[in-house]
Amino acid sequence: MSLIVHKYGGTSMGSTERIRNVSKRVAKWARAGHQMVVVPSAMSGETNRLLALAKELQPAQVTPAVMRELDTVAATGEQVSVGLLSIALQAEGVDAVSYAGWQVPIDTDSSFTKARIRRIDDARVRADLAAGKVVVITGFQGVDDGGNITTLGRGGSDTSAVAVAAALEADECLIYTDVDGVYTTDPRVVPEARRLETVSFEEMLEMASLGSKVLQIRSVEFAGKYRVPLRVLSSFTDWDIPIEQEAKSGTLITFEEGLKMEQAVVSGIAFNRDEAKITILGVPDKPGVAFRILGPVAEANIDVDMIIQNVSNDGKTDFSFTVHRNDYPRTLDLLRSDVATATGASQVAGDPRICKVSIVGIGMRSHVGVAAKMFRTLSEEGINIQMISTSEIKTSVVIDEKYMELAVRALHRAFELDGEPAVA
Ligand code: ADP
Ligand code: ASP
Ligand code: MG
Numbered sequence: 490m491s492l493i494v495h496k497y498g499g500t501s502m503g504s505t506e507r508i509r510n511v512s513k514r515v516a517k518w519a520r521a522g523h524q525m526v527v528v529p530s531a532m533s534g535e536t537n538r539l540l541a542l543a544k545e546l547q548p549a550q551v552t553p554a555v556m557r558e559l560d561t562v563a564a565t566g567e568q569v570s571v572g573l574l575s576i577a578l579q580a581e582g583v584d585a586v587s588y589a590g591w592q593v594p595i596d597t598d599s600s601f602t603k604a605r606i607r608r609i610d611d612a613r614v615r616a617d618l619a620a621g622k623v624v625v626i627t628g629f630q631g632v633d634d635g636g637n638i639t640t641l642g643r644g645g646s647d648t649s650a651v652a653v654a655a656a657l658e659a660d661e662c663l664i665y666t667d668v669d670g671v672y673t674t675d676p677r678v679v680p681e682a683r684r685l686e687t688v689s690f691e692e693m694l695e696m697a698s699l700g701s702k703v704l705q706i707r708s709v710e711f712a713g714k715y716r717v718p719l720r721v722l723s724s725f726t727d728w729d730i731p732i733e734q735e736a737k738s739g740t741l742i743t744f745e746e747g748l749k750m751e752q753a754v755v756s757g758i759a760f761n762r763d764e765a766k767i768t769i770l771g772v773p774d775k776p777g778v779a780f781r782i783l784g785p786v787a788e789a790n791i792d793v794d795m796i797i798q799n800v801s802n803d804g805k806t807d808f809s810f811t812v813h814r815n816d817y818p819r820t821l822d823l824l825r826s827d828v829a830t831a832t833g834a835s836q837v838a839g840d841p842r843i844c845k846v847s848i849v850g851i852g853m854r855s856h857v858g859v860a861a862k863m864f865r866t867l868s869e870e871g872i873n874i875q876m877i878s879t880s881e882i883k884t885s886v887v888i889d890e891k892y893m894e895l896a897v898r899a900l901h902r903a904f905e906l907d908g909e910p911a912v913a
Contacts, residue, residue, distance in 0.1 A: 509577050
């Protein structure tokens with residue numbers, strides 16, 4: 490007997506018919522003798538719908554008090570899902586019980602809309618499992634020390650599932666979604682993308698952080714930290730396929746060190762259209778400038794991604810960085826009002842219509858010329874590179890958003906990742 494955690498995403502929970510299918514699949518695993526914990530997301534589109542309602546009423550200034558209420562609203566989507574799934578399981582003859590995050594409880598910090606899980610109390614869940622119940626726990630939500638409902642950021646149900654699996658020392662965490670695994674790039678953008686049988690934890694971490702939303706980055710971090718066996722697979726296969734076949738399908742995240750002989754140099758291509766670029770022109774080039782620009786940005790709890798500072802010209806330099814597009818207006822305001830004056834900069838400019846395209850692969854450690862090949866491929870397509878950043882196993886570029894698909898397709902081809910068109 491194994492303890493298994495299943496996670497079902499929004500599309501997989503998208504209608505009562507689909508929820509019934511999920512319940513049949515879970516019932517199949519439970520009847521095979523496994524202890525089952527299921528973590529569903531809100532029904533597809535629901536979180537967007539709830540947040541859009543809140544936006545209609547939202548004041549211009551999104552204060553921490555408003556953020557608290559946004560989480561109260563957004564978390565309801567998952568509460569509906571766990572209730573419906575438990576009812577469907579009971580209709581299948583399975584003894585099931587649902588819990589919201591606060592009932593488990595899943596303790597988080599108080600960073601509303603992007604809270605981090607601190608601790609999961611597994612006593613209640615373990616008691617239910619011991620009593621032969623299937624336990625259905627809300628994805629995406631938790632509770633802070635003050636008893637306030639929090640959410641874990643968009644796509645956060647992946648993280649809930651992996652964190653629950655870590656807390657329960659589950660034998661495996663299976664992430665069921667609307668594609669049948671992790672692909673070389675988003676198969677909805679490049680139909681020739683290929684499914685990967687396995688992907689290393691490090692590569693998955695990079696791909697998730699660089700925009701492949703198939704797994705939320707924090708779920709991959711948890712899986713790495715607690716060595717949770719993690720697999721991404723389709724919820725759209727027939728629910729009654731044999732468990733042994735289902736358990737081997739999709740993509741396994743592996744923790745093996747080292748490079749396999751046949752490993753491609755570049756394993757995948759990620760992209761992200763959620764960023765915006767800010768440039769501060771004519772900043773005096775002297776010690777402390779980067780801190781004076783980015784200090785207030787950090788204080789405002791705005792995450793900064795890529796940063797470049799040009800060489801100085803006449804004692805002045807230009808400084809560029811990227812932030813999440815949602816934070817763009819706030820960052821621009823902040824810089825224009827305070828920082829520009831404090832640093833003596835001549836101008837603050839911005840561009841929200843950029844995107845980041847990245848190549849990822851463990852093989853990049855041991856091969857030279859990979860970045861050069863990326864730059865050549867983009868130049869052959871006439872695409873201008875605005876910013877570059879590299880690490881051991883990835884190279885990212887910022888380009889004009891309108892060239893994103895062209896760039897991803899060209900790179901996918903150039904690094905010989907193209908295969909037969911994917912079937913979702
Ligand atoms: P869920 O609702 O199940 O959590 P998401 O929409 O969050 O599903 O994530 C699955 C989606 O991720 C896929 O439909 C696909 O479009 C997208 N995606 C992006 N990059 C990749 C990739 N490399 N491999 C597979 N899917 C990817
Ligand atoms: N329902 C949440 C969202 O739409 C969490 C998730 O789907 O993982 O972001
Ligand atoms: Mg998701």
